[in-house]
Amino acid sequence: MNTDLSDLSLMQISDSFFPTGLYTMSNGLETLFSEKRITGMDELWELIQTNIVQQIGPSDCVALSNAYDSTSLNNVEKIIMCDRSLFAMKLVKELREATCRSGTQMIKCISSFVTNDALLSYHDAIKNSQTPGTHAVVSGVISNVLKIEKQKAILHFLYGFSVSMVGAALRLGIIEHLQSQKILHLLKPVIAETCDKYISKSLNDMWQFAPEYDVIQITHEQKFSKMFIT
Amino acid sequence: MNKRIPRIGIGGPVGCGKSMLIERIVPILAKMNYSISIISNDVISQEDADRMRQNLATNQGLLPENLVIGLATGGCPHTAIREDPSINLSVIEQIEKEHSDLDLIIIESGGDNITTTFSPALADYFIYIIDVSGGDKYPRKRGLGIETSDLLVINKIDLASLVDANLDIMERDAKIVRKNKPYVLVNCKTDEGVDVVARHIIEDVLFEQPPKKLITNVK
Numbered sequence: 001m002n003t004d005l006s007d008l009s010l011m012q013i014s015d016s017f018f019p020t021g022l023y024t025m026s027n028g029l030e031t032l033f034s035e036k037r038i039t040g041m042d043e044l045w046e047l048i049q050t051n052i053v054q055q056i057g058p059s060d061c062v063a064l065s066n067a068y069d070s071t072s073l074n075n076v077e078k079i080i081m082c083d084r085s086l087f088a089m090k091l092v093k094e095l096r097e098a099t100c101r102s103g104t105q106m107i108k109c110i111s112s113f114v115t116n117d118a119l120l121s122y123h124d125a126i127k128n129s130q131t132p133g134t135h136a137v138v139s140g141v142i143s144n145v146l147k148i149e150k151q152k153a154i155l156h157f158l159y160g161f162s163v164s165m166v167g168a169a170l171r172l173g174i175i176e177h178l179q180s181q182k183i184l185h186l187l188k189p190v191i192a193e194t195c196d197k198y199i200s201k202s203l204n205d206m207w208q209f210a211p212e213y214d215v216i217q218i219t220h221e222q223k224f225s226k227m228f229i230t
Numbered sequence: 231m232n233k234r235i236p237r238i239g240i241g242g243p244v245g246c247g248k249s250m251l252i253e254r255i256v257p258i259l260a261k262m263n264y265s266i267s268i269i270s271n272d273v274i275s276q277e278d279a280d281r282m283r284q285n286l287a288t289n290q291g292l293l294p295e296n297l298v299i300g301l302a303t304g305g306c307p308h309t310a311i312r313e314d315p316s317i318n319l320s321v322i323e324q325i326e327k328e329h330s331d332l333d334l335i336i337i338e339s340g341g342d343n344i345t346t347t348f349s350p351a352l353a354d355y356f357i358y359i360i361d362v363s364g365g366d367k368y369p370r371k372r373g374l375g376i377e378t379s380d381l382l383v384i385n386k387i388d389l390a391s392l393v394d395a396n397l398d399i400m401e402r403d404a405k406i407v408r409k410n411k412p413y414v415l416v417n418c419k420t421d422e423g424v425d426v427v428a429r430h431i432i433e434d435v436l437f438e439q440p441p442k443k444l445i446t447n448v449k
Binding site for chain 2: 017018019020021023024025026100101102104105106109168171224225226227228229
């Protein structure tokens, strides 16, 4: 029997059946759609690409990568530093809350069937409100614990974000199902390049800059009628 | 570790009266000194949560405004309460952490179809509500909600004659389909039958435990 179960673990956490609540998030897309600023596939692809290149790559992926390495060293203090830094970098309240909801539920799920010292200590720190439990940092920790390669963990995170956005667009009626798969295909080089670019960056190299996008997401908080949490 | 507060899930189709049922039950329970929080999942807006907050919290003062919480479900109401209830669970964990003195959490699902069920991880007791305007065939069409819920509520019975729905048929089929599990005929507009629903909650969910605030006061 093949004893390397890491690929199966990757499939497990990448499956839409895995409970992280990402389907409740449009990451600002709902606002852009209602204001008719995103009306089709090309604009959607550009939006997701911008988000990956300007926000998720340089902030979430760097935090994930450092949390992954810190888990190998059982350095929970550093994991918490990654977590707090990423949380502070997210300027939109809805996004901060949503990423922590996904992160805390993800670690709770994994902790129900895997044991590991760093995982346990980090989970305890989240439960005791010592650290926020962001989705990216939790992903870094649990990927390490499940022996998923770091590169694959980052690819999984970026792909998961893309699917979440494309899924929201599909439900909003911006695109149809074949276009959604085409966008995911077109995003592959962007995802791969972003992964390569940020996989070895230190925590001090974290950044994010998409101010217009942040403002759009903040206006989502004020909307009365909405389908999505973000 | 926070102690789990008993949770009721209320599901049913769009417009069947889920929010209205909550607005009628909460005053009965609050009058008996039970402390309650409401999480209202909604497919498109926060209108139900806003209305319940205004009515039950702001106007009647039956619970704090911040304990009526609206959740958008990304267009997937059934997923939010069953396959991936993580967002609801996250909110509940926060409530349990900050308000351990609560007696009950009511989780309202977004309007959905007859296959709705709640994850056991999310709700301890499941009330499925339909209304007569869908016709008297509704109970015998079955579906997980009608068949497996702990309590089936048939609402808007005052409309039965207007839509040619025979309540006797609905009762007969509910008994057969549910294998004698309980059902209640209600009219939320007049409160008819609502006290029976509240009684089921007190007996089957709270196990007739006195409200926590009364226990604390005795001490």
